[in-house]
Amino acid sequence: MMAATAGFDxxxxxxxxxxxxxxxxxxxxxxxxxxxxxxxxxxxxxTQMLQGPSAAHWLGTDELGRDVLSRAIYAARVSMQVxxxxxxxxxxxxxxxxxxxxxxxxxxxxxxxRAMDLLFSFPAILLAVVLMASLGTSVLNAMIAIGIVFIxxxxxxxxxxxxxxxRQQYIEAARSIGMSDARIIFREIxxxxxxPLMVEAAVAFAYAVLLESxxxxxxxxxxxxxxxxxxxxxxxxxxxAQAPWLSIVPGMAMFICVLGFNLLGxxxxxxxxxxxxx
Amino acid sequence: xxxxxxxxEDGRPTLSIRDLTVDFPKRSGSFRAVDGVSLDVWPGEIVxxxxxxxxxxxxxxxxxxRMLPKRAIVSGSIELGQRRILDLSPAEMRKLRGDRLSxxxxxxxxxxxxxxxxxxxxxxxxxxxxxxxxxxxxxxxxDLLRAVHVREPERRVADYPHGFSGGMxxxxxxxxxxxxxxxxxxADEPTTALDVTVQAQVLKLLKEIRDREKTSILFITHDLGxxxxxxxxxxxMYRGKVVEQGSVERIFTEPRExxxxxxxxxxxxxxxxxxx
Numbered sequence: 001m002m003a004a005t006a007g008f009d010x011x012x013x014x015x016x017x018x019x020x021x022x023x024x025x026x027x028x029x030x031x032x033x034x035x036x037x038x039x040x041x042x043x044x045x046x047t048q049m050l051q052g053p054s055a056a057h058w059l060g061t062d063e064l065g066r067d068v069l070s071r072a073i074y075a076a077r078v079s080m081q082v083x084x085x086x087x088x089x090x091x092x093x094x095x096x097x098x099x100x101x102x103x104x105x106x107x108x109x110x111x112x113x114r115a116m117d118l119l120f121s122f123p124a125i126l127l128a129v130v131l132m133a134s135l136g137t138s139v140l141n142a143m144i145a146i147g148i149v150f151i152x153x154x155x156x157x158x159x160x161x162x163x164x165x166x167r168q169q170y171i172e173a174a175r176s177i178g179m180s181d182a183r184i185i186f187r188e189i190x191x192x193x194x195x196p197l198m199v200e201a202a203v204a205f206a207y208a209v210l211l212e213s214x215x216x217x218x219x220x221x222x223x224x225x226x227x228x229x230x231x232x233x234x235x236x237x238x239x240x241a242q243a244p245w246l247s248i249v250p251g252m253a254m255f256i257c258v259l260g261f262n263l264l265g266x267x268x269x270x271x272x273x274x275x276x277x278x
Numbered sequence: 279x280x281x282x283x284x285x286x287e288d289g290r291p292t293l294s295i296r297d298l299t300v301d302f303p304k305r306s307g308s309f310r311a312v313d314g315v316s317l318d319v320w321p322g323e324i325v326x327x328x329x330x331x332x333x334x335x336x337x338x339x340x341x342x343x344r345m346l347p348k349r350a351i352v353s354g355s356i357e358l359g360q361r362r363i364l365d366l367s368p369a370e371m372r373k374l375r376g377d378r379l380s381x382x383x384x385x386x387x388x389x390x391x392x393x394x395x396x397x398x399x400x401x402x403x404x405x406x407x408x409x410x411x412x413x414x415x416x417x418x419x420x421d422l423l424r425a426v427h428v429r430e431p432e433r434r435v436a437d438y439p440h441g442f443s444g445g446m447x448x449x450x451x452x453x454x455x456x457x458x459x460x461x462x463x464x465a466d467e468p469t470t471a472l473d474v475t476v477q478a479q480v481l482k483l484l485k486e487i488r489d490r491e492k493t494s495i496l497f498i499t500h501d502l503g504x505x506x507x508x509x510x511x512x513x514x515m516y517r518g519k520v521v522e523q524g525s526v527e528r529i530f531t532e533p534r535e536x537x538x539x540x541x542x543x544x545x546x547x548x549x550x551x552x553x554x
C-alpha cells in the first residue's frame with residue numbers, strides 16, 4: 001500500500017476538512033463582512049419591518065427593518081473576535097500556569113493548582129456573569145471574562161502534558177548540557193505539548209462562541225444596536241410567532257460555527273493521537 | 279606501562295571522588311544508594327564502572343553532574359580539575375555541564391527532542407556556553423557530526439531525530455557531548471540500546487575520541503564485554519560500594535573478590551566449559 005502511505009490520507013483527515021469548511025465559511029464572512037453583507041447591519045428601513053425572506057432580503061428583516069443576513073454576518077465578527085481573544089487569554093495563561101506548576105512541583109504546584117480548582121468549581125456562565133458584573137459590560141470585558149473561565153482547563157491539560165514530557169530523557173539530556181529552567185520550559189517542553197493544547201483550543205473556541213452568545217443574550221456582551229448572535233436571538237424571542245427567522249438565523253449561525261469548531265477539534269485529536277495511526 | 283601509571287606520575291586526576299554517599303530519605307530511616315565510593319579518572323583514561331542494576335553506578339554518575347533528584351542527600355567530595363563540584367552554586371554548575379563535563383545518556387532515541395532538528399540540538403551547547411548564533415552553531419554541528427562519522431552531515435543536520443537510526447542517534451549525542459571539548463565525558467550505558475555491530479562502532483568511536491582529544495571518559499555499564507573492549511581501569515560496584523578496582527587485565531585474569539568472580543562467571547558464553 002505504498003500509494004496510501006505516501007499520498008494524502010483523506011479518511012484520516014475528513015473530520016478536519018469538514019470542520020475546517022464550516023469554520024472557513026464563518027471566518028470568511030467575519031473577515032470580509034463589509035464586502036459580503038448586502039446591507040449595512042445598522043441601516044433602518046421602517047417600510048420593511050418584519051418582512052419574511054425575499055429577493056431583496058434573503059433572510060428577511062427584523063423589527064426595525066434591518067437586513068437579518070447582514071446582521072448575522074456582522075455578528076460573526078463579534079463572535080470570532082471574542083472567541084479568538086478569549087481562547088488566547090485562556091491558552092497563554094493556562095499553559096504558563098500549568099507548565100510552571102508541573103515543572104517546579106512542590107508548594108508552587110499546590111498553590112497554583114488549588115487556585116485553579118477554585119476557579120474551576122464555579123459554573124462557567126456564573127463565573128463569566130460575575131466577572132462581567134465587576135468589570136462592566138463591553139465586548140472587551142466579555143473577552144477577558146471568557147478567557148479567565150478557560151484558564152483552569154488549559155492549565156490542567158498543560159500540567160498533565162508537561163508531567164508526561166518531564167519524564168522523557170531529553171529533558172535530562174537538556175539539563176546535562178547546562179540548559180536553564182526557562183529555556184527547558186519554552187524550548188524543550190512547550191513544543192512537545194502543543195498538539196493537545198491546539199485540540200483543546202479548537203474545542204474551547206466553540207465553547208467561547210456559545211458563552212459570548214449567552215452573555216449577549218443576557219445583555220452583558222455586545223450592546224445594541226451592534227449585532228451579535230446572542231442579542232439577535234434575544235430580540236427574536238419576542239417575535240417568535242410573527243417572524244421566526246429572527247431566531248432561526250442567528251441560531252443556525254451559532255449551530256454551524258460550533259459544529260465546525262467541534263468537528264475540527266475532534267478531527268485534530270484523532271489525527272494527532274498516535275493510537276489512531278495505523 | 280598502562281595509562282594510569284603514566285598519568286599518575288605527571289599530576290592530578292581529571293575527576294576525583296572521595297567517600298561519596300548518597301541517601302534517599304524514606305518514611306522510616308533512609309535508603310543508602312551510594313555508600314562511601316571513592317574513584318579517580320585520570321587524563322586520557324577510560325574508566326569503567328561496572329555493577330548490576332541498583333548497585334549505585336548511575337547514582338554515582340548523576341552525583342558528578344549534580345543531577346540527582348532533589349530529595350537525595352549527598353556527602354563526600356567530588357573534584358573536577360580544581361573545582362569542588364558539591365560546593366558550586368546551581369548557576370555555576372549549569373555553566374560546567376555541557377562545557378567541561380558532558381553526559382551521554384543510555385537511550386539516544388529518547389534523549390533527543392523529537393520536535394527539534396538534529397543540527398540545532400548538536401549545536402545547542404555552543405549556543406548555551408559560547409554565545410554562538412544558531413546559524414554558526416549549526417555549521418559547527420556539521421563538523422561535529424562528520425567527526426563522529428555521520429555520512430553527509432551537511433544534509434543530515436536538517437533531519438529530525440526520527441530520521442536517524444539508533445546508532446546515528448547515539449553518534450549525534452556523542453557529537454553533542456564533544457561540542458566544547460570537555461575534560462570529562464560521563465557515558466551511562468551508551469551502547470545498551472544498540473545492536474552488537476553498532477555497539478562495536480560506537481565503542482571504537484569513543485576510543486578514537488580519547489586518542490584524538492585526550493578526553494577522560496567515565497563509562498557506566500553492566501556489560502563485561504564492553505569493559506574488556508574499551509576500558510583501561512575498572513571499578514566493580516555492588517550494593518552502593520566499590521568492591522574491587524584494578525586494570526582491566528588484572529580484573530579479568532585474577533579477580534580478587536567473590537562478587538567479581540561471580541560477575542565474570544555470570545557472563546554467558548557461546549561455548550560453555552564442561553565442568554570437570
